[in-house]
Amino acid sequence: MELSKQPAETLQRSISLLGGGGPAELAIRQAAWVARCVGHGDAAPFTPDDLSALAASLRTTTFERGSVVFRAGDEADGVWIVRSGRLELSVGAGSKRAVVHVIGPGAVDGDIQYLLGMPLPYTAHALADTTVLFLDGESFEGLLGNRLAIARRWLTSVAMRLAESQERIIGMLGRSLTEQIARILLEEAVDGAVPLPQRTLAAMLGVQRPSLNKTLKEFERNGLIKVRYGAIDLLDVDRLTEMSG
Amino acid sequence: MELSKQPAETLQRSISLLGGGGPAELAIRQAAWVARCVGHGDAAPFTPDDLSALAASLRTTTFERGSVVFRAGDEADGVWIVRSGRLELSVGAGSKRAVVHVIGPGAVDGDIQYLLGMPLPYTAHALADTTVLFLDGESFEGLLGNRLAIARRWLTSVAMRLAESQERIIGMLGRSLTEQIARILLEEAVDGAVPLPQRTLAAMLGVQRPSLNKTLKEFERNGLIKVRYGAIDLLDVDRLTEMSG
DNA sequence: GGGATCGTGTCAGTTCGCTGGCACGGCGGC
DNA sequence: GCCGCCGTGCCAGCGAACTGACACGATCCC
Numbered sequence: 332m333e334l335s336k337q338p339a340e341t342l343q344r345s346i347s348l349l350g351g352g353g354p355a356e357l358a359i360r361q362a363a364w365v366a367r368c369v370g371h372g373d374a375a376p377f378t379p380d381d382l383s384a385l386a387a388s389l390r391t392t393t394f395e396r397g398s399v400v401f402r403a404g405d406e407a408d409g410v411w412i413v414r415s416g417r418l419e420l421s422v423g424a425g426s427k428r429a430v431v432h433v434i435g436p437g438a439v440d441g442d443i444q445y446l447l448g449m450p451l452p453y454t455a456h457a458l459a460d461t462t463v464l465f466l467d468g469e470s471f472e473g474l475l476g477n478r479l480a481i482a483r484r485w486l487t488s489v490a491m492r493l494a495e496s497q498e499r500i501i502g503m504l505g506r507s508l509t510e511q512i513a514r515i516l517l518e519e520a521v522d523g524a525v526p527l528p529q530r531t532l533a534a535m536l537g538v539q540r541p542s543l544n545k546t547l548k549e550f551e552r553n554g555l556i557k558v559r560y561g562a563i564d565l566l567d568v569d570r571l572t573e574m575s576g
Numbered sequence: 577m578e579l580s581k582q583p584a585e586t587l588q589r590s591i592s593l594l595g596g597g598g599p600a601e602l603a604i605r606q607a608a609w610v611a612r613c614v615g616h617g618d619a620a621p622f623t624p625d626d627l628s629a630l631a632a633s634l635r636t637t638t639f640e641r642g643s644v645v646f647r648a649g650d651e652a653d654g655v656w657i658v659r660s661g662r663l664e665l666s667v668g669a670g671s672k673r674a675v676v677h678v679i680g681p682g683a684v685d686g687d688i689q690y691l692l693g694m695p696l697p698y699t700a701h702a703l704a705d706t707t708v709l710f711l712d713g714e715s716f717e718g719l720l721g722n723r724l725a726i727a728r729r730w731l732t733s734v735a736m737r738l739a740e741s742q743e744r745i746i747g748m749l750g751r752s753l754t755e756q757i758a759r760i761l762l763e764e765a766v767d768g769a770v771p772l773p774q775r776t777l778a779a780m781l782g783v784q785r786p787s788l789n790k791t792l793k794e795f796e797r798n799g800l801i802k803v804r805y806g807a808i809d810l811l812d813v814d815r816l817t818e819m820s821g
Numbered sequence: 822g823g824g825a826t827c828g829t830g831t832c833a834g835t836t837c838g839c840t841g842g843c844a845c846g847g848c849g850g851c
Numbered sequence: 852g853c854c855g856c857c858g859t860g861c862c863a864g865c866g867a868a869c870t871g872a873c874a875c876g877a878t879c880c881c
């Protein structure tokens with residue numbers, strides 16, 4: 332299902348149709364985009380030199396909707412950065428399937444497992460046609476080991492993910508299903524709508540779909556949301572926030 | 577309840593009763609201990625220079641059992657490292673209390689919130705008399721910004737915590753209470769026993785104590801564990817592992 | 822336009838955990 | 852040695868979520 336795996340130059344050529352500028356400039360633009368995604372720059376701004384080192388190592392890959400980017404148990408051999416589209420990170424299958432996370436543009440993954448030398452704990456499915464930047468392990472290690480700004484910023488990036496993960500644990504412990512559902516709707520909303528089927532939402536909370544559906548219909552009766560095919564519109568964010576505890 | 581907050585030299589003097597060697601050497605020994613706790617050294621060994629920079633900034637504080645190290649909502653003004661004892665990180669109170677984590681010697685906390693400039697999301701209670709090393713924010717920032725090895729190792733440390741946190745989420749989603757209990761007993765065991773009251777264990781899983789107690793007694797009837805006052809002995813680790821899914 | 826696929830809506834029976842309350846027994850302080 | 856505190860053990864009634872199944876509607880591919 333993998334459509335292409337090629338040097339960044341190829342992508343840059345296709346981007347150049349939109350943006351203008353030469354390939355080299357566009358490689359830098361790509362790297363600058365990644366730089367904006369990794370941490371924030373208050374503490375450690377990237378130098379142009381950092382950026383070109385990063386640009387030289389990024390490779391672009393495209394995945395069709397439904398295809399697998401990596402599988403649970405695979406060795407992590409580098410870092411993935413979602414450029415466009417969405418990936419579902421999940422464990423198990425059938426009624427035991429649990430969705431750990433749904434990540435979109437700007438999200439970074441695989442670095443943790445690479446750094447720790449552990450296999451990937453979940454499988455990544457593309458929920459839509461998705462473009463992914465890949466930074467191979469050796470280059471990653473080289474950037475971290477030689478460039479302080481990059482190591483410093485990457486630390487912030489991982490810290491943000493840890494804070495988010497802890498917040499999710501706090502949000503799950505001892506909460507009623509209703510509270511958890513209100514919370515996840517707010518978290519997963521993009522432009523006022525949650526573009527996920529109920530089955531996926533249920534798997535993110537570790538509950539069965541009928542339980543989720545029951546609460547969603549109740550929310551809908553109260554005018555909080557509108558349930559559509561494969562998506563949910565949020566109509567009253569304030570009251571949802573209030574309900575999420 | 578805070579008993580003392582003083583330069584590291586004071587602690588070193590008390591350590592010297594046990595270990596021998598001058599104060600300066602002992603400050604280094606303290607820092608070396610921290611270095612072993614933060615990440616592991618495969619990728620970035622600490623230089624003696626790194627160690628003395630770290631040693632110069634560590635301050636020792638002691639907390640009595642039951643006292644509060646920091647409260648939810650406090651600004652994180654540095655990094656805590658548990659030297660001995662145990663801290664319970666929890667949110668809420670009464671029947672809504674949720675225990676996010678119980679941390680022991682070698683654990684690092686507060687750095688995430690410091691780096692991200694966010695308030696601490698949980699309160700830390702000392703479960704036993706506890707000694708904590710404190711690294712103030714400015715020194716921490718200075719170490720990260722100037723010393724690549726420290727930034728690199730700290731990245732590994734945070735990565736380990738993120739991997740652990742994700743594993744916990746995976747272990748909670750869609751698992752039966754029995755599986756979750758088997759899992760948490762294995763995770764929290766120290767020397768074949770879990771030194772926590774059932775109330776705390778229940779708060780770590782976000783369930784009520786009677787629900788936990790029922791399953792524990794069932795485990796005990798099957799010879800998996802022995803329930804004691806304020807602690808649980810693990811008798812059959814293999815079968816518990818099997819039950820944890 | 823027709824069929825396959827996927828997602829939603831719903832149900833009845835069952836299991837499971839919660840509520841809150843009380844009795845008992847270690848453990849520590851006085 | 853006594854008392855108070857804290858932790859454990861347990862129960863009955865209730866409510867909530869699970870199981871697994873089925874009907875229907877939307878969407879997509881041919």
